[in-house]
Amino acid sequence: ETEEVRRALEAFMEKLSSGDIRNRGNWGWNSASDPCDDNWKGIECVGDSVRKIRLKNSNLTGVLDASLLCVTSSLFVLSLENNNLSGELSEEISNCRRLRHLYLQENNFSGKLPVTLSKLSSLKRIDVSNNKFLGQFPEMSRVTGLLTFRAQFNELSGEVPSFDFSSLQEFNVSYNYLSGQISPDFSKKFDASSFFGNPALCGLPLPNACPNLPSPSPAIQQDHKGSSAKQYVIYTGYGILCLIVFFLFALRIVTIKKKKKAVQNKDKTSSSSTISITTSKYSGKSSESSKIRGDRSEYSIITSPEGATASPFMILGNNQLISELSFEELLSAPADLIGRGKHGSTYKVTLSREGVIVAVKRIKDWGISRVEFEKRIQKIDQVKHGNVLPVLGYYCSKAEKLLVYEYQQNGSLFSLLHESGKSEIFDWERRLDMAASIADALAFMHERLDDEGISHGNLKASNILLLNNSMNNPCISEYGLIAVANYDQVQSSEAENVNDGNSSDRNIDSRNAFKADIYGYGVILLELLTGKVVQNVGFDLARWVHSVIREEWTAEVFDQKLIADGASEKRMVNLLQVALKCLDSFADARPNMREVAIMINCIKEDEAVSEGSDV
Numbered sequence: 001e002t003e004e005v006r007r008a009l010e011a012f013m014e015k016l017s018s019g020d021i022r023n024r025g026n027w028g029w030n031s032a033s034d035p036c037d038d039n040w041k042g043i044e045c046v047g048d049s050v051r052k053i054r055l056k057n058s059n060l061t062g063v064l065d066a067s068l069l070c071v072t073s074s075l076f077v078l079s080l081e082n083n084n085l086s087g088e089l090s091e092e093i094s095n096c097r098r099l100r101h102l103y104l105q106e107n108n109f110s111g112k113l114p115v116t117l118s119k120l121s122s123l124k125r126i127d128v129s130n131n132k133f134l135g136q137f138p139e140m141s142r143v144t145g146l147l148t149f150r151a152q153f154n155e156l157s158g159e160v161p162s163f164d165f166s167s168l169q170e171f172n173v174s175y176n177y178l179s180g181q182i183s184p185d186f187s188k189k190f191d192a193s194s195f196f197g198n199p200a201l202c203g204l205p206l207p208n209a210c211p212n213l214p215s216p217s218p219a220i221q222q223d224h225k226g227s228s229a230k231q232y233v234i235y236t237g238y239g240i241l242c243l244i245v246f247f248l249f250a251l252r253i254v255t256i257k258k259k260k261k262a263v264q265n266k267d268k269t270s271s272s273s274t275i276s277i278t279t280s281k282y283s284g285k286s287s288e289s290s291k292i293r294g295d296r297s298e299y300s301i302i303t304s305p306e307g308a309t310a311s312p313f314m315i316l317g318n319n320q321l322i323s324e325l326s327f328e329e330l331l332s333a334p335a336d337l338i339g340r341g342k343h344g345s346t347y348k349v350t351l352s353r354e355g356v357i358v359a360v361k362r363i364k365d366w367g368i369s370r371v372e373f374e375k376r377i378q379k380i381d382q383v384k385h386g387n388v389l390p391v392l393g394y395y396c397s398k399a400e401k402l403l404v405y406e407y408q409q410n411g412s413l414f415s416l417l418h419e420s421g422k423s424e425i426f427d428w429e430r431r432l433d434m435a436a437s438i439a440d441a442l443a444f445m446h447e448r449l450d451d452e453g454i455s456h457g458n459l460k461a462s463n464i465l466l467l468n469n470s471m472n473n474p475c476i477s478e479y480g481l482i483a484v485a486n487y488d489q490v491q492s493s494e495a496e497n498v499n500d501g502n503s504s505d506r507n508i509d510s511r512n513a514f515k516a517d518i519y520g521y522g523v524i525l526l527e528l529l530t531g532k533v534v535q536n537v538g539f540d541l542a543r544w545v546h547s548v549i550r551e552e553w554t555a556e557v558f559d560q561k562l563i564a565d566g567a568s569e570k571r572m573v574n575l576l577q578v579a580l581k582c583l584d585s586f587a588d589a590r591p592n593m594r595e596v597a598i599m600i601n602c603i604k605e606d607e608a609v610s611e612g613s614d615v
């Protein structure tokens with residue numbers, strides 16, 4: 001470890017032991033030695049960095065100075081239970097950014113739990129039970145992936161805040177001074193023993209129902225009467241304002257209709273017309289640096305040659321973001337080209353309605369009839385999954401198709417893996433979670449769209465977006481946009497392998513397309529495991545991985561960041577084995593997506609179990 005860390009840890013121990021570390025014999029904890037090389041008591045390292053501090057039942061009597069402790073930025077586990085530590089847990093605990101397990105139970109800690117606990121986004125298990133913590137709970141819902149929260153036998157008060165329930169397995173806040181109604185989310189998952197001993201807490205799963213809300217007191221009613229006159233004046237004002245807005249809106253519709261008529265008349269006289277998307281000129285990957293507003297672009301939407309009737313712009317579902325969005329509004333909004341792929345271009349379009357940004361995917365030369373296209377989009381729209389980005393609207397002419405999606409500002413799995421640098425922690429657990437979420441979502445889509453033969457068709461890391469929510473969950477975008485999969489990696493001999501001589505051509509095609517998705521998913525797994533870009537200027541990741549494994553250098557394959565983080569090699573190898581199954585050159589030998597999802601979830605469970613036995 002660095003000298004800075006050694007000194008900080010020495011000072012940390014001095015405070016834990018009330019300055020009395022001389023009596024601790026051969027504990028080490030002396031900055032003249034090294035915590036990893038010289039085996040300081042309770043310290044576990046991976047390579048040169050301290051990962052775990054485990055000093056339970058060690059008769060420690062001082063205070064926990066988090067500002068010193070968290071100089072050790074690679075700390076994963078802090079276990080100080082059953083000592084005699086006192087004082088507060090300070091806000092600097094959030095500087096231990098990678099902390100996963102925090103065990104402080106059975107001490108004499110007091111004061112409030114720091115609000116900064118919510119910044120420990122990697123936290124899996126926290127136990128602060130049997131202390132004297134008081135005051136309100138910190139807001140913990142941002143800590144996704146929390147498995148255990150134990151805070152029983154303290155003096156905590158206020159309401160039970162909301163948590164992220166997706167992973168929470170154990171929750172106990174019994175014997176505190178909590179009050180209010182327990183949220184139904186808790187009662188679905190935990191029994192009364194999690195809440196006993198809080199006299200002012202009510203509702204299921206506790207036996208005491210919550211009293212009905214009291215009706216407003218006469219004094220309040222009186223006050224209400226007094227304020228109703230004021231409200232009358234305000235509402236009348238609003239009414240007049242609404243009338244004015246309505247009048248202006250009607251005027252605008254009449255003007256637009258007149259314009260439309262003029263355009264249609266023009267269409268009838270000329271053989272084609274051009275509507276342009278106002279866009280910046282494409283100059284490299286990122287458009288942010290090259291915004292040239294108001295350019296008439298080369299990227300234009302050309303109506304069908306007959307030009308008689310342009311296809312309407314269709315809005316799907318009742319998404320508020322683009323409700324009643326007109327094609328005119330979409331086309332007149334400023335658009336930045338954010339990428340141009342094999343199958344078309346994608347634009348970031350800022351609508352005039354406040355704050356609404358959409359992504360418009362423009363597909364050219366897709367040889368599919370309008371009827372077929374519409375049928376396909378409608379089918380996809382009927383299958384909803386939280387990790388699959390829905391199409392909000394579409395436009396379809398003979399020459400090209402436009403699809404509108406909600407813009408996801410957090411980028412894609414590709415950018416997270418290859419463009420985010422060191423700023424963002426993308427550790428093993430998050431990668432495994434992501435692999436599982438994508439597999440579950442894809443298995444769901446495959447099963448629901450099996451009869452229609454609609455696969456994703458273009459599965460890759462840039463089509464896995466990070467959702468706008470606080471958890472940045474992965475989300476598969478552009479599902480089903482390409483009718484025939486066109487992976488370079490899928491060898492042409494595959495069609496023969498898949499053909500058993502009985503299936504119709506159509507079945508062979510759609511089965512191939514589903515199997516191609518599995519291949520695409522295998523490549524994503526390889527990218528998660530190796531941190532390398534697939535097919536990057538002559539580099540074929542799948543082939544490279546195969547050759548390294550043949551040479552029995554499996555550990556060389558993995559992303560060095562994962563190794564340095566102490567990710568379990570056993571489970572990385574397990575995931576690699578799943579990836580290799582997905583990449584089998586014989587399409588028929590690949591598992592289906594449900595089988596893949598089951599395998600990945602098993603690895604995830606294995607990870608959770610080992611997490612639990614970590615301390």
Ligand SMILES: Nc1ncnc2c1ncn2[C@@H]1O[C@H](COP(=O)(O)OP(=O)(O)OP(=O)(O)O)[C@@H](O)[C@H]1O
Nearest residue numbers: 339341342343344345346359405406407408412462
């Ligand atoms: N809804 C969206 N929100 C934010 N970014 C998006 C959205 N959809 C796509 N992108 C991003 O836009 C960029 C271009 O996407 P696009 O799909 O056009 O190209 P591609 O995926 O590289 O190629 P292909 O045409 O083969 O799909 C990618 O970086 C992608 O992550």
